[in-house]
Amino acid sequence: MTNILVINAGSSSLKYQLIDVATEQVLAKGLCERIGTAGSNLTYKTADTTIKERPEAMPNHTVAIEVVLAVLTDPAVGVITDMNSIAAVGHRVVHGGELFTHSAMIDEECIEDIKACIPLGPLHNPANLMGIEACQKAMPNVPQVAVFDTTFGQSMKPSVYMYALPYEAYTEHSVRRYGFHGTSHRYVISEAMKKLDKPAEQTRIVSCHLGNGSSISCAKGGVCVDTSMGLTPLEGLPMGTRCGSIDPAIVLILMDRLGLSHAEMDTYMNKKSGVLGLSGVSSDFRDLWKAWLEDGNERAKLALDMFCLSVKKYIGSYAAEMGGLDAVVITAGVGENDRRIRKMILGDLEYLGLDIDWEKNETTPMGDEFEMSLPDSRVKAFVIPTNEELAIARDTYALIKA
Numbered sequence: 001m002t003n004i005l006v007i008n009a010g011s012s013s014l015k016y017q018l019i020d021v022a023t024e025q026v027l028a029k030g031l032c033e034r035i036g037t038a039g040s041n042l043t044y045k046t047a048d049t050t051i052k053e054r055p056e057a058m059p060n061h062t063v064a065i066e067v068v069l070a071v072l073t074d075p076a077v078g079v080i081t082d083m084n085s086i087a088a089v090g091h092r093v094v095h096g097g098e099l100f101t102h103s104a105m106i107d108e109e110c111i112e113d114i115k116a117c118i119p120l121g122p123l124h125n126p127a128n129l130m131g132i133e134a135c136q137k138a139m140p141n142v143p144q145v146a147v148f149d150t151t152f153g154q155s156m157k158p159s160v161y162m163y164a165l166p167y168e169a170y171t172e173h174s175v176r177r178y179g180f181h182g183t184s185h186r187y188v189i190s191e192a193m194k195k196l197d198k199p200a201e202q203t204r205i206v207s208c209h210l211g212n213g214s215s216i217s218c219a220k221g222g223v224c225v226d227t228s229m230g231l232t233p234l235e236g237l238p239m240g241t242r243c244g245s246i247d248p249a250i251v252l253i254l255m256d257r258l259g260l261s262h263a264e265m266d267t268y269m270n271k272k273s274g275v276l277g278l279s280g281v282s283s284d285f286r287d288l289w290k291a292w293l294e295d296g297n298e299r300a301k302l303a304l305d306m307f308c309l310s311v312k313k314y315i316g317s318y319a320a321e322m323g324g325l326d327a328v329v330i331t332a333g334v335g336e337n338d339r340r341i342r343k344m345i346l347g348d349l350e351y352l353g354l355d356i357d358w359e360k361n362e363t364t365p366m367g368d369e370f371e372m373s374l375p376d377s378r379v380k381a382f383v384i385p386t387n388e389e390l391a392i393a394r395d396t397y398a399l400i401k402a
């Protein structure tokens, strides 16, 4: 049996996919929204049907999982006959701190360790645990696996993950670089490795996850060397609404001048900054292009320029850090769909050995996987749509087989 149920539980939402890892096909997927409030609803879809939506009373995650299992096994719209057709459940868990260096089978000890990481992932880990506990109740005999966003970054060296603060910030408060989007980076890097004409262990790849949240990672032989997000997802690139890396003294100065509380400063940097804050237009790159190209909005152009420059600087610094570069991979909502952004990022990188097929960049349908570099380019560039659910399903299956 090769059907894996992948669960991504948020505080009021729960996404699922049922994936057959033998064929890597998605049999069914869906989303429970507004769990715990009036007006909760289920959206679901199978390989052969269009998206359907219906109201479902879901006072908590336990009921949400029951609703998901009911729709998966429903004689009319379901795709499996009963729960025995599910080999295992794979859960996305955001923060594994230093306790998890790989995906893990869920048992009591694993749950205690995920709880111990709550201070590092206070918004996400409790919600992820609700999803795990709900599945344990509904499917007590089905093995469960936790796949963490942070394990990919656990291979970074101390000289990469430490901050130059008093050492006790690390030993007493776990302040270090963890990195996020790890499952996405790991997935696209492993796909890119298969396409390179080089022994896997020698590959040096930079992966650019450019979405509403954005981060860059680099890996040698598929093992993470560095990544742009830090203790939290705020560090690194300017994002949709996050400021990314700034002079840390700015925080103190602005809190003082604007009289902001901790919570207000947090919102200022996480929700009001990035390309939204710069442009005053939107966090969505489609809106930024429209504002610049149709209305000549200079601040929208500034936001686009700053975003692309930041990505370019990471590519250069990571090539230096790895002692060379074999491929750049671009993924996620902006990377997979925005040809102009790809052009701004990868333009003028011939000096690194990157020769791009600009025609292909223009003509390949949005969301498709393709090789962006010319056949004789020394360094390759790929657009590879990310698939975190498949990566979670693969890990889950590998662990239950072991």
Ligand code: ADP
Pocket: 210, 211, 212, 213, 240, 283, 284, 285, 286, 332, 333, 334, 337, 338, 366
């Ligand atoms: P999340 O971080 O929420 O998972 P995604 O990876 O789905 O985000 O990326 C969403 C973002 O992708 C949107 O905010 C938008 O900026 C961008 N995007 C989506 N489609 C396009 C497009 N056709 N052109 C440019 N940007 C796009």
